[in-house]
Amino acid sequence: MADTDWRNQTVITEFTILGFGDLSDLHIILFLLFLVFYITTMAGKILILVLVVADQHLHTPMYFFLRSFSCLETCYTSTILPRVLASLLTGNRTISVSGCLTQLYFSASLACTEGYLLGAMSYDRYLAICKPLHYSVLMNSRVCLQLVAGSWFNGFLAITIFVLFILQLIFCVPNKIDHFYCESTPLIKLSCRDTYLIILLDFILAGVFTLPPFLLTLTSYVCIIATILRIPSTTGRQKAFSTCSSHLTVVTIFYGTIIIVYMLLKHDTLRHLNKVLSLCYTDLGRSA
Secondary structure, rough: OHHHHHHHEEOEEEEEEEOOOOOOOHHHHHHHHHHHHHHHHHHHHHHHHHHHOHHHHOOOOHHHHHHHHHHHHHHHHHHHHHHHHHHHHHHOOOEEEEHHHHHHHHHHHHHHHHHHHHHHHHHHHHHHHHHHHHHHHHHHHHHHHHHHHHHHHHHHHHHHHHHHOOOOOOOEOEEOOOOOOOOHHHOOOOOOOOHHHHHHHHHHHHHHHHHHHHHHHHHHHHHHHHHHHHOOOOHHHHHHOOOOHHHHHHHHHHHHHHHHHHHEEEEEEHHHHHHHHHHHHHHHHHHH
């Protein structure tokens, strides 16, 4: 019966991305705002890459992870913002099914990779603060390379499995994606077929691939904070905390907004707030 139902539907070849609604009067303002954030983000991350590569004093594990993280953020921002800018400038909100799935694949893979890199960076800070005497042995160049390579591999592996199942779906009218980019949740809702298995797979992959780096990050910072609190001098505590404060800020924004968006804001009446918070871990939060 389900197969008969979807065969009677009109199969679509493109989607319409609704973005932030019919705010035609604000398109220029939004375009300029996003353009400034995009240029700021790209310039900042590229500058970090150049400085870390050029300065021999920065060839340490912490800056090696920072270089990898900046490269990832540059790629991540470029998978979403250019399409948003083009849509605001031209008014064309359509995107082909293949183009949408491509954007979904790379944006989701890079987001998943970011979770692993944040976990690796938190582990690096844990060793530096909690195991300073063994740091140079435990966090050598080989371990750094393995952690970064493993982060990229696991991030792309998880989403490759997920997208292979997404490719089996048939999309029918209405073809409107209620978001500012091709995100998995609103995309799955447009399928003509039963999506129970896809949703279950999404849940399983989230548990298998995203829970471990989150727990690693959480455990590392519990140990870091406990160690910092045991430092007798105020100056010592401030110095130790300063080495991980910026990373902790990024972790808080990344996981905080994801938890709110995907666990707390499921009701349709909060979909606009959902989009705004999504910007914190996709685009605007990367200019910080």
